[in-house]
Amino acid sequence: MMQKQQFNEQLFDFLAASPTPFHAVYEMRGRLQEAGYIELEEKSRWHVKAAGRYFIVRNESSIIAWNMPASGELSDEGMRMVGAHTDSPCLKVKPNPETVRQGCLRLGVEVYGGALLNPWFDRDLSLAGRVNYSTESGELRSELINFVQPIAVIPSLAIHLDREANKDRTINPQTDLPPILAQLHGDGKADLRELLKQQLLAKDVADVDQVLDYELCFYDVQKPSYIGLDNEFFASARLDNLLSCFIGLQALIESDTEQGALLVCNDHEEVGSASAVGAQGPMLKQLLERLLPEPEARNRMIANSMMVSVDNAHAVHPNFVDKHDGNHGPRMNGGAVIKLNSNQRYATNSETAAMFRRFAQLEEIPLQSFVVRSDMGCGSTIGPITAAELGVKTIDVGVPQLAMHSIRELAGSEDAVGLTQILRRFYSSESV
Known part of the structure; x- marks a missing residue:
């Protein structure tokens, strides 16, 4: 696992090189190829192998990368999935x-x-x-x-x-x-x-x-940069949600695992995800159908799988503290955030939250919780959409940030590398 300084410098390079979803996917493609992943064309016949590492790109704006398990058996082992989105307002x-x-x-x-x-x-x-x-x-x-x-x-x-x-x-x-x-x-x-x-x-x-x-x-055109007397924060455009794309990518590449592991980064989340390349579209489902064409085997795989939807969370703003529930105001540099909503705007439940908390405990990384005020509306993510499309158990998590959907957003310099460490543990887990 790379140190915080090295991690954030690579993150800054990625953000600066990714002004659009097309450029973000181009950058992710290059990093995957450097790590030994093989690009497959959706229009071609595939010959995937046990322990192989592959990725596909659709519309140049959405990407799925995955590791085949060493056993070649997906039905019993399942797939450890992480999801994010490539687009920003x-x-x-x-x-x-x-x-x-x-x-x-x-x-x-x-x-x-x-x-x-x-x-x-x-x-x-x-x-x-x-x-x-x-x-x-x-x-x-x-x-x-x-x-x-x-x-x-x-x-x-x-x-x-x-x-x-x-x-x-x-x-x-x-x-x-x-x-x-x-x-x-x-x-x-x-x-x-x-x-x-x-x-x-x-x-x-x-x-x-x-x-x-x-x-x-x-x-x-302003580049990402550290902010604060001790570089406690960093500011950049498109932290929501290229920060999560980079976290998922690094966790997947660094995971030395024999388990099935997958990263999906969809376009069009900011406008509802209903497209051929959005989370509500068929891209991920079609990939899983190709990996396991037989329905029963595929359903067993999904039952043995878990999805971690990674999208930034609302940190408590010191000038607007009353915009948060008093017991659920996550702080920057306080650790990744588990996002919950009883009306299913987030897909987290007690089972998936307990699993994620256990991964964080094993890595000795702190976690926080976010629940929107009961008198305010709640945003959503690709988590509930993917859970509904696939039937896979899902949790919504993210790095706390301020100024979400601004042209320049703010996050803590400690949180991204910590969440990457948890996701790397998740990818390597023998069971979910």
């Missing part, structure tokens, strides 16, 4: 986004997920995502792009022109959020698709003929 570019007003080129955006919008103002923004294009020979291809440099900004309206800004300011996503990219002169025009083509050519993608479509989002 953001501003996505519309299909025909270009508008020019007062000589400024702007791009129209659509809010993806439950983004906290105020922090997006006055940030140095860049643009990244996937571009689909045709070649000069007529082939259809795709490529990931990242402008890297700050190319856009959403300036705030000066308080002199909005005297009530600090009292009751609301944000209209249609009119207030289009980022400014350039100042045009005369009758100057700009074509985003042409800009994307030039970006592809700059990457030495030489046979680009026409950009046909894209999935792009703006992101804050």
Whole structure:
């Protein structure tokens, strides 16, 4: 198990290289390949072997990696599963986004997920995502792009022109959020698709003929960094939930286990998970059907399995303590959080919580609990969705954080490495 400093430095590198789900999966693919995992194509016939390590990618935005047990027998041993999601709230570019007003080129955006919008103002923004294009020979291809440099900004309206800004300011996503990219002169025009083509050519993608479509989002170029007098915290974009993706990935790669172990990182959790690559879609179920085509054997495997859904939890905010139940306000650097909700917004039950607590005890890692105030609504995760789709016993856990769904979030520098240690123990457990 790597030390905290080394772990967090690698985490920072991963976060900085992953401005979109496409880039996150690309980074995870590379790390898996370095660790000896073999990529399988879903459209091809598979020949998996006992003790083999494999992964699949769908839509370039969701990924499943797994270890086959040394015995090759999944029905009796089951699969130790960890789940997370690759997407984060953001501003996505519309299909025909270009508008020019007062000589400024702007791009129209659509809010993806439950983004906290105020922090997006006055940030140095860049643009990244996937571009689909045709070649000069007529082939259809795709490529990931990242402008890297700050190319856009959403300036705030000066308080002199909005005297009530600090009292009751609301944000209209249609009119207030289009980022400014350039100042045009005369009758100057700009074509985003042409800009994307030039970006592809700059990457030495030489046979680009026409950009046909894209999935792009703006992101804050500020790098992850430590915060606090003693580096108690770290701040970054997309901690929810790339932090959990990295934790699950490291735990899987580091687990020296002969047991069946699996990591699934789905896209589209922030918008409900109902897609071909979301947790409510068939991706994980179809994988398990391919590994065990016979229904009875597969059902036995699921009965012998367990899922740990990893998604960040709400740490208690020192300025807003009354937003938490008095006995269930987890603190940053206080350990991973078990999330519970009697209305099944989280999938935790006493059996799965007891198992997870035992893994933490064996690693001597502290745990905390989160239950939402009884007079407030509760968010949810991929945990209940996966439990309902597969029928697998499930627990919801996560690292406590502040500023969830902001453009820049905050977490404790101790918690991620601790949760990784627990998950590594879970992956190596002989029975669940």
